[in-house]
Amino acid sequence: LSDRLAETFKNLRTKGKLSAADVDGTVREIRRALLDADVALEVVKDFTGRVRERALGDEVNKALNPAQQVVQIVNDELVTILGGQQRRLEFAKKPPTIIMLAGLQGAGKTTLAGKLAKWLAKDGHTPVLVAADLQRPNAVTQLEVVAKQAGVAVYAPQPGNGVGDPVKVARDGVKFAQQKLHDVVIIDTAGRLGVDAEMMKQAADIRRATDPDEVLFVIDAMIGQDAVATAKAFQDGVDFTGVVLTKLDGDARGGAALSVASLTGRPIMFASTGEGLDDFEPFHPDRMAGRILDLGDILTLIEQAQGAFDEDEARKVAEKFATDTFTLDDFLGQMQQLRNMGSIKKMMSMLPGAGAMKQQLENFDEREIVRTEAIIQSMTKVERTTPKLLNGSRRLRIAKGSGSTVTEVNQLVQRFEQAAKMMKTVAKGGMPNIPGMGPI
Numbered sequence: 151l152s153d154r155l156a157e158t159f160k161n162l163r164t165k166g167k168l169s170a171a172d173v174d175g176t177v178r179e180i181r182r183a184l185l186d187a188d189v190a191l192e193v194v195k196d197f198t199g200r201v202r203e204r205a206l207g208d209e210v211n212k213a214l215n216p217a218q219q220v221v222q223i224v225n226d227e228l229v230t231i232l233g234g235q236q237r238r239l240e241f242a243k244k245p246p247t248i249i250m251l252a253g254l255q256g257a258g259k260t261t262l263a264g265k266l267a268k269w270l271a272k273d274g275h276t277p278v279l280v281a282a283d284l285q286r287p288n289a290v291t292q293l294e295v296v297a298k299q300a301g302v303a304v305y306a307p308q309p310g311n312g313v314g315d316p317v318k319v320a321r322d323g324v325k326f327a328q329q330k331l332h333d334v335v336i337i338d339t340a341g342r343l344g345v346d347a348e349m350m351k352q353a354a355d356i357r358r359a360t361d362p363d364e365v366l367f368v369i370d371a372m373i374g375q376d377a378v379a380t381a382k383a384f385q386d387g388v389d390f391t392g393v394v395l396t397k398l399d400g401d402a403r404g405g406a407a408l409s410v411a412s413l414t415g416r417p418i419m420f421a422s423t424g425e426g427l428d429d430f431e432p433f434h435p436d437r438m439a440g441r442i443l444d445l446g447d448i449l450t451l452i453e454q455a456q457g458a459f460d461e462d463e464a465r466k467v468a469e470k471f472a473t474d475t476f477t478l479d480d481f482l483g484q485m486q487q488l489r490n491m492g493s494i495k496k497m498m499s500m501l502p503g504a505g506a507m508k509q510q511l512e513n514f515d516e517r518e519i520v521r522t523e524a525i526i527q528s529m530t531k532v533e534r535t536t537p538k539l540l541n542g543s544r545r546l547r548i549a550k551g552s553g554s555t556v557t558e559v560n561q562l563v564q565r566f567e568q569a570a571k572m573m574k575t576v577a578k579g580g581m582p583n584i585p586g587m588g589p590i
């Protein structure tokens with residue numbers, strides 16, 4: 151996902167002012183990148199719609215750096231998709247706080263129970279894990295092992311004491327916590343490989359019986375497009391208060407999982423990043439968005455483009471064109487800027503109204519710029535601001551001083567006058583009609 155978007159923004163960074171076509175092109179690329187990453191179509195449409203609207207709006211037109219502004223908008227909207235602010239666990243006013251885990255088999259619920267417990271214990275909590283998954287033969291044992299690794303208590307069904315009834319186990323687990331003064335109860339539940347009605351009913355019954363403060367829907371980031379259907383089924387069947395993304399350490403494109411927050415309106419609260427109990431962290435939407443966009447990198451690229459071309463300067467020049475105060479110094483300055491940017495043609499679009507000069511400047515090569523520089527630098531200050539003063543003897547002096555011919559000096563002055571005249575017309579909004587130049 152990151153690579154595709156980085157490429158898109160790399161293309162954007164070469165733009166100064168953004169046209170509607172630029173924005174559309176960018177939005178199209180973002181759309182493709184998100185779809186490639188398995189983000190649900192519904193979410194992609196919504197996302198790109200909002201980006202497009204904002205990118206075409208005033209906030210971008212007025213921005214000093216429109217490209218950067220678009221990156222910012224994309225970032226903001228990604229953060230929104232990911233749930234906006236980071237959401238912390240809700241603790242019960244009167245302990246114990248009850249956290250129920252739900253999700254498909256293999257999503258990582260049992261592992262998460264251990265991670266969450268260890269993390270909470272580090273913070274001074276005294277969690278107990280409750281083994282309400284009685285579906286798989288060794289599920290209880292697995293939770294006991296995890297609890298031991300995490301160094302926390304576990305409540306597991308004893309023979310003859312509720313075996314086969316996960317709802318009763320969950321309820322008894324909460325009672326156990328109250329008696330033993332555990333301040334957090336984490337209820338592990340059973341999952342199936344696919345969504346089925348019986349499992350959903352069991353989870354819903356556990357929820358009803360224990361009235362948890364949090365129900366965390368645990369979802370494997372590798373699951374792909376199935377994520378959306380699965381999440382919706384769990385929302386309808388059990389409902390949940392938050393999402394935990396697991397297996398983010400894999401090479402999952404993760405897009406589908408990202409859709410889950412948007413489509414269910416439930417925030418992603420934690421991320422699991424490995425099999426170890428410490429491979430776990432609270433989920434920060436802004437950091438995740440930054441990682442997706444690789445924002446740091448993009449901003450660097452944009453700054454590089456900025457450094458090569460000063461937009462303020464360009465605006466001043468356009469102003470001078472319009473008011474007929476454009477001088478040979480400005481002409482030189484503009485050319486030097488162009489040279490700084492390396493590729494003149496590529497950067498032409500950054501110059502306000504540069505289309506008019508494009509054809510001429512396209513023919514410039516590096517040596518020509520150096521020669522122009524030498525000629526203008528051989529002029530006096532007054533000559534540069536008032537080119538009309540340049541009579542024959544002055545031109546001869548300038549040619550000698552710059553190591554060029556009078557013809558070359560004449561050509562430069564002519565080109566300058568032509569450019570100034572043309573730019574003046576363009577700046578005033580007219581369409582200059584110069585023979586041989588073609589339409590601009």
Ligand code: GDP
Nearest residue numbers: 255256257258259260261396397422423424425
């Ligand atoms: P459950 O069926 O939902 O309880 O899932 P488990 O907790 O038993 O996890 C299923 C498998 O996924 C186990 O082999 C875990 O070690 C593994 N697993 C869980 N979370 C992660 C994770 O974040 N990253 C990786 N790579 N593996 C994980």
Ligand code: MG
Nearest residue numbers: 259260283289
């Ligand atoms: Mg399990």
